[in-house]
Amino acid sequence: MTNTSQTEGDSTYYSTYTTYEYDFINGDIAKPAVSVNFFSRLVNFSLSIRNLLFSTLVVSCQAIVFLFCYLGYIRKKLVDSVYLLEGGKDTLVSVLMWRRGLLFRPTVHGGVIGIASIALIVSSLFSSKVAPKDFTRDLVLAATNTPETIIPSGRPRSEVLSYKVVSGETLSGIAKKFDVSVASIKWANDISDENSIKPGDTISVPPVTGVVYKVKSGDTLASIAKEYSADQQTIVDYPFNYIDDTLSIKAGQTLIVPGGVKPAPVTYPYAPATNNPIYYASGGGFFSWPVPGGGISQYPSWWHPAVDIAAPYGTGVYAAREGKVASLSYQGYGFGNYILIDHGEGYTVAYAHLSAIKVSVGQSVSRGQLIGAVGCSGRCTGPHLHFEVRRGGNAINPLSLF
Incomplete structure (x- = not known):
């Protein structure tokens, strides 16, 4: 729009001109150019705002999806x-x-x-609905033909406990409380009359049923085991005695003799009777007895998840069930020479401390087939077969499967 003025004599004339665009194609006068430019810019601005909002929304959604995926990945x-x-x-x-x-x-x-x-x-960062592990222990498992028994692996008390007697307690009640025998507490405290304890007395309570013994100069594992009618291998295998592969002990060392019996003072030579049963191979159970004529020298426990079968050196060892040899090992420590056989249904058995091995890796064996010979290789105190059963990572009581 343009304003102009003209003067003629004493009079002045004012004119206003509006600029129009002419449509040469249609022969029409178009809208004013100023209006067209204003609306065009307004539309473009609106479209830009819309595109910006849309892009922002898309990016936000993608960021949220990425965040959830990343958190899931972490x-x-x-x-x-x-x-x-x-x-x-x-x-x-x-x-x-x-x-x-x-x-x-x-x-x-x-x-x-x-x-x-x-x-x-x-x-602890995540919630879990898994039930807490039960560390209840059973020191010696019953040797009966019961359904498969898993040996608990929880660690119990390892040290001799000093306990102060309170009013109303008896020696038998204290023994039951700590899951040991009355005799074990009497031996640890040189108590002859269990009714002699009184409130305020401090007594020693051993970690397991047996004898607490302090090694003297000249003692050997054999002499200690003989004195307390125990098995050398049981003393060695008890983990809190900390006996290494050299099987050496020293004066002043305190040993726990699991299952040991303190001999009563007598005037005649002490000759303890042997109650260990003798088993023979048979086909009546899931596993057959692997050492014909061999007797149990150590029962399964939480620290020794196997049965030790004593027999003369070189006695034949037979497969307890059909299976396939998974591995062999010849070593001077631990299990010594041993065979690992997969007997199927998830059961794997270690035949350890052998003097000879008669099979090879990958070989299939049948029930009752000769696979080796009794020996004393590795961490061992006398000829025997260490027969250890595992299933799904758990130690199984072999005596529940014979």
Whole structure:
């Protein structure tokens, strides 16, 4: 729009001109150019705002999806880490039980506690509906033909406990409270009359039923086992005695003699009777007895998840069931020379401390087939077969399967 003025004489004329665009195609006068430019810019601005809002919405949705996916990925990795740590812990425990001996004490105290602590810290980040593990222990499992029995692996008390008697307590009540025999407490405290204890007395309570013995100069494992009618291998296998593969003991060392019996003072030579049963191979159970004529020298327990079958050196060892040889090992520690056989249905058996091996890896064996000979290789105090059964990572009481 343009304003102009013209003067003629004494009069002045004012004119206003509006600029129009002419449509040469249609022959019409178009809308004013100023209006067209204004509305065009308004439309473009609106479209830009719409596109910006749409792009922002799309990016926001993608960011939310990415965040959820990333959090899911992180959670999965953390859960995998927990399972990895649990698997490592189980593997370490299995190795300790199958190759126990050298460096037992530092490995148990350092490795297991460290891995367990890390696993607990990491796993606490997530909720779990898994029932807590039951660490209830059964020191000696019944040797009966019962359904499969899993040997508990929880660690009990390892040290001799000083206990202060309170009013109303009896020696038998204290023994029941700590799951040991009355005789074990009497022997540990030189008590002849169990009714002689009174409130305020401090007594020593051993960790298991048996004898607490302080090694004297000249003592050997054989002499200690003989004195307390116990088995040498049981003393060696008890983990808190910390006896390494050299089987050496020293004066002043305190030993726990599990199942030991303190001899009563007598004037005639002490000759303890042997109550260990003798078994023979038969086909009546899931497993056949692997050493014909061999007797049990050590029963299964939480620290010794196997049965030891004593027999003369070189006595034949036979497959307890058909299966396939998974592995062999010739070593001077732990299990010594041993055969690992997969007997099917998830059962794997270790035949350990052998003097000879008569099979090869991958070989199929039948029930009652000769596979080796009784010996005393590895961490051993006398000729016997260490017969250990595992299923799904759990130690199984062999006596519940014969």
